[in-house]
Amino acid sequence: MALLSVLTPVLAVILCLVIGFILVKRREPETTSSARSKAKTDFRPWVDQDLQDDTEITAREEEDSEWVDSNEEDLPHVPYSPLRYPENTMLQRSQDFYTLMNQRRSVRFISPEPVPQEVINNVVHTAGTAPSGAHTEPWTFVVVSDPETKHQIRLIVEEEEEVNYRQRMGDKWVHDLAKLKTNWIKEYLDVAPYLILIFKQTYGTLPNGKKKTHYYNEISVSIACGILLAALQNAGLVTVTTTPLNCGPQLRLLLKRPANEKLLMLLPVGYPASDATVPDLKRKPLDDIMVHI
Amino acid sequence: MALLSVLTPVLAVILCLVIGFILVKRREPETTSSARSKAKTDFRPWVDQDLQDDTEITAREEEDSEWVDSNEEDLPHVPYSPLRYPENTMLQRSQDFYTLMNQRRSVRFISPEPVPQEVINNVVHTAGTAPSGAHTEPWTFVVVSDPETKHQIRLIVEEEEEVNYRQRMGDKWVHDLAKLKTNWIKEYLDVAPYLILIFKQTYGTLPNGKKKTHYYNEISVSIACGILLAALQNAGLVTVTTTPLNCGPQLRLLLKRPANEKLLMLLPVGYPASDATVPDLKRKPLDDIMVHI
Numbered sequence: 001m002a003l004l005s006v007l008t009p010v011l012a013v014i015l016c017l018v019i020g021f022i023l024v025k026r027r028e029p030e031t032t033s034s035a036r037s038k039a040k041t042d043f044r045p046w047v048d049q050d051l052q053d054d055t056e057i058t059a060r061e062e063e064d065s066e067w068v069d070s071n072e073e074d075l076p077h078v079p080y081s082p083l084r085y086p087e088n089t090m091l092q093r094s095q096d097f098y099t100l101m102n103q104r105r106s107v108r109f110i111s112p113e114p115v116p117q118e119v120i121n122n123v124v125h126t127a128g129t130a131p132s133g134a135h136t137e138p139w140t141f142v143v144v145s146d147p148e149t150k151h152q153i154r155l156i157v158e159e160e161e162e163v164n165y166r167q168r169m170g171d172k173w174v175h176d177l178a179k180l181k182t183n184w185i186k187e188y189l190d191v192a193p194y195l196i197l198i199f200k201q202t203y204g205t206l207p208n209g210k211k212k213t214h215y216y217n218e219i220s221v222s223i224a225c226g227i228l229l230a231a232l233q234n235a236g237l238v239t240v241t242t243t244p245l246n247c248g249p250q251l252r253l254l255l256k257r258p259a260n261e262k263l264l265m266l267l268p269v270g271y272p273a274s275d276a277t278v279p280d281l282k283r284k285p286l287d288d289i290m291v292h293i
Numbered sequence: 294m295a296l297l298s299v300l301t302p303v304l305a306v307i308l309c310l311v312i313g314f315i316l317v318k319r320r321e322p323e324t325t326s327s328a329r330s331k332a333k334t335d336f337r338p339w340v341d342q343d344l345q346d347d348t349e350i351t352a353r354e355e356e357d358s359e360w361v362d363s364n365e366e367d368l369p370h371v372p373y374s375p376l377r378y379p380e381n382t383m384l385q386r387s388q389d390f391y392t393l394m395n396q397r398r399s400v401r402f403i404s405p406e407p408v409p410q411e412v413i414n415n416v417v418h419t420a421g422t423a424p425s426g427a428h429t430e431p432w433t434f435v436v437v438s439d440p441e442t443k444h445q446i447r448l449i450v451e452e453e454e455e456v457n458y459r460q461r462m463g464d465k466w467v468h469d470l471a472k473l474k475t476n477w478i479k480e481y482l483d484v485a486p487y488l489i490l491i492f493k494q495t496y497g498t499l500p501n502g503k504k505k506t507h508y509y510n511e512i513s514v515s516i517a518c519g520i521l522l523a524a525l526q527n528a529g530l531v532t533v534t535t536t537p538l539n540c541g542p543q544l545r546l547l548l549k550r551p552a553n554e555k556l557l558m559l560l561p562v563g564y565p566a567s568d569a570t571v572p573d574l575k576r577k578p579l580d581d582i583m584v585h586i
Contacts, residue, residue, distance in 0.1 A: 065454060065537050067399065077570040082396055084564065085529045087409055094415035094528045101422045101520060103375055106360065116380060121579060122387035128582045129394045130519060131534045137577050144586045161358060216536065219557075222512045223534075226423060226519020227394060235387045236378045241424045241516075243509065244358050255586065264512075271377065277370040284430050286414060289421045293437045293548065 067133050067216070101230060102283070107238035109276035110192040110268055117145070119235055120194055120269070127228035133216035138201040139224050142255050145194050149254070153197075154189035156250045157266070161186065164245050188240070192268035196239075197251060198225055199261035221264050232269060238276075239267040360426050360509070394523060395576070400531035402569035403485040403561055410438070412528055413487055413562070420521035426509035431494040432517050435548050438487050442547070446490075447482035449543045450559070454479065457538050481533070485561035489532075490544060491518055492554035514557050525562060531569075532560040 085093060124141045132138055144150055161184035189195060200221040204212045214220075225241075232239055244251070248263035378386060417434045425431055437443055454477035482488060493514040497505045507513075518534075525532055537544070541556035 065450075065457070065535050066401065067534050067536070075572040075574060078573045080398055080400060080565060080569045080571040081567075082398075082531070082565060083529060090412055090528050090530075091409060091415075094412045094419070094524065097524055097527045098415045098419040098422070101419045101524070104422055105373055105375075106424050107373060108359065116384060117585075119383055119387045121583070122384075122391045124583045125579045126387075126391040126394045128576060128579070129391070129397055131399050131522070135574055137582065139582055140584065141582055142584045142586065146586050149586050157358075164358075218512065219515045219536075222515030223519035223522065226516035226521075227523050228519075229424070229516065230520050230523045231387065231390055231394075234390045235383050236376060237383075238375070241360050242358050243360070243512075255584075272373060272375060274374075276373045278373040279368040280371045281368060281428055283421060286418045286421070289430065289432055289434055290414070290417045291433065291435045291548070292410075293435065293439050293442050 067131055067135070101233060104229065104233040105238070105278045105281075106240040107272050107276050107278060108188060108240050109273040110188045110238060110270040111273045111276075112191050112193065113271050115193050115237065115270055119237070120196075123228060123231035123235060123237075124196070126231040127224045130220065130224035130227050132220035132224075133214065136201075136204060136212075136214045136217070136220070138204070138214040138217040139221045140199040140201060140257065140261055141228075142197040142199065142257070143194055144197065144255075147190070150192075150195055151190055152254055153195060153251060153266075154186055156247050156254065157186055157189060157244045158184050160245055160247050160250075188268045192270045194269040196228070196267045196269055197255065197263060198228075198265045198267070199252070199257055200264045201260050202262060203260045205260075218264065225265055225267075228267070232267075236271070237269055238272045239269045242266045242268075360424060360428075394526060397522065397526040398531070398571045398574075399533040400565050400569050400571060401481060401533050402566040403481045403531060403563040404566045405484050405486065406564050408486050408530065408563055412530070413489075416521060416524035416528060416530075417489070419524040420517045423513065423517035423520050425513035425517075426507065429494075429497060429505075429507045429510070429513070431497070431507040431510040432514045433492040433494060433550065433554055434521075435490040435492065435550070436487055437490065437548075440483070443485075443488055444483055445547055446488060446544060446559075447479055449547065450479055450482060450537045450540050451477050453538055453540045453543075481561040485563045487562040489521070489560045489562055490548065490556060491521075491558045491560070492545070492550055493557045494553050495555060496553050498553075511557065518558055518560075521560070525560075529564075530562055531565045532562045535559045535561075 120143055124143065127141065128137065128139070130139075144153065165184050198221060200217045201214055202217055203214055206212045229239070229241070242265065244263070244266050251263055251266075252261060413436055417436065420434065421430065421432070423432075437446065458477050491514060493510045494507055495510055496507055499505045522532070522534070535558065537556070537559055544556055544559075545554060
């Protein structure tokens with residue numbers, strides 16, 4: 001007892017230190033989740049933060065699977081009887097369209113020759129006929145032909161790409177890409193008569209000023225890009241599908257796009273250069289991509 | 294001092310309890326993140342778990358922004374000189390293609406009339422010409438014409454949709470959807486001569502048997518779907534873009550698809566019914582979707 005009495009202050013001090021230590025430790029896990037993601041970001045800076053949004057994940061929450069417009073109830077239904085082709089005509093058209101589309105290749109060597117603006121208007125207008133979740137049409141096509149703006153875009157993209165390759169991708173990647181004869185120099189961003197930057201609108205604004213989430217916006221805009229690629233090929237123009245890493249925020253600022261728009265793709269558009277080359281790639285045969293039941 | 298002596302055991306007990314309590318509390322946050330996501334899942338069962346994968350998020354980690362094939366270095370480059378149209382021809386083609394695509398509508402009333410299989414082969418083959426991250430071509434098009442299989446698909450989709458509407462969407466949604474005159478009955482799944490189920494391959498298998506992540510697989514497959522929709526419209530066929538909620542696993546099982554494939558879209562395909570109607574929707578004018586700089 002006497003011993004205890006003597007030890008009491010010591011005991012108290014030790015226990016206080018222990019409790020203090022434990023309390024300090026306790027605080028850490030509380031900030032872990034945010035801290036972890038932050039750390040992860042710092043550790044994997046090449047992950048494009050700008051494209052991340054949870055609209056795709058929340059999409060299934062309220063969206064009808066048929067992508068019907070939630071305002072359709074206010075709309076009258078009208079008869080729909082599109083042009084119908086005889087079987088042999090339909091067959092020929094489907095064959096011809098395949099032949100045309102199968103000639104499309106991603107081309108990085110674009111001619112500086114001018115292309116009529118009206119053709120660009122038409123292909124963008126065509127892309128805008130794509131279906132979209134709840135008919136939100138969540139896309140903005142920024143068409144850049146101004147040389148100075150194109151150059152600013154090039155500087156932003158090349159700076160990021162150089163960092164991507166040099167620092168983020170690691171030596172192995174720089175080596176592989178060197179072998180690919182591609183690097184962070186994107187001459188076509190200056191040379192191509194047009195750059196089409198496709199932004200997805202992650203949300204819209206309702207008449208009452210409230211935010212309206214655009215469900216399936218990334219899938220919808222990607223479908224529109226598929227139709228855009230078809231329209232470009234149909235017009236005899238070329239492009240290369242690019243998704244510049246981490247350039248979204250800077251490009252959005254440069255192009256004065258609102259905060260609800262995020263860069264999904266950048267397409268340099270024009271005629272192919274007279275000396276354009278493409279890797280001798282083959283596509284999978286039909287049997288490898290289609291299963292018939 | 295005597296008082297302290299007497300209190301020591303009590304003090305010790307209290308402090309032990311405090312420490313024990315703190316230690317217990319400390320353990321909780323460690324499991325929080327996983328527990329939270331799980332809780333979230335349980336709390337929001339309508340979120341389609343099957344479509345969730347981190348390939349899009351990790352995409353920017355190792356993927357080249359130009360979607361180049363990481364095997365391209367082994368490929369010779371060949372000259373590329375596609376057909377070039379005179380300006381007025383190009384202009385006319387771009388205008389005609391817009392006019393054709395602008396006639397496309399999502400149609401839920403599909404005719405049971407047979408459609409030549411070769412046309413379906415051609416439109417799927419056309420979809421397969423889409424660009425893809427690292428030329429992985431991460432798509433499988435399952436074309437179903439077998440009546441029994443179509444009916445099985447209908448049962449799976451309708452069961453899930455009914456749950457979606459009745460339980461998951463809440464009373465408000467059931468009400469709205471009733472006003473929409475749509476519900477969980479999907480007659481077209483039996484009636485349409487073809488159902489095309491588009492699966493995205495989230496990863497592939499290398500010759501050495503290792504997994505190969507397919508970067509940008511959802512964007513790539515969505516682009517292919519855009520080209521597929523264009524090909525169907527070009528052939529005079531109709532469809533409605535649907536993304537059945539939570540049916541992926543069951544449909545994958547029914548169609549015997551491997552674990553690396555996830556259902557992205559389901560398209561019923563055929564001629565429009567003679568009495569087909571569509572909501573009288575308008576599309577945004579060009580000025581609302583395009584910005585020229």
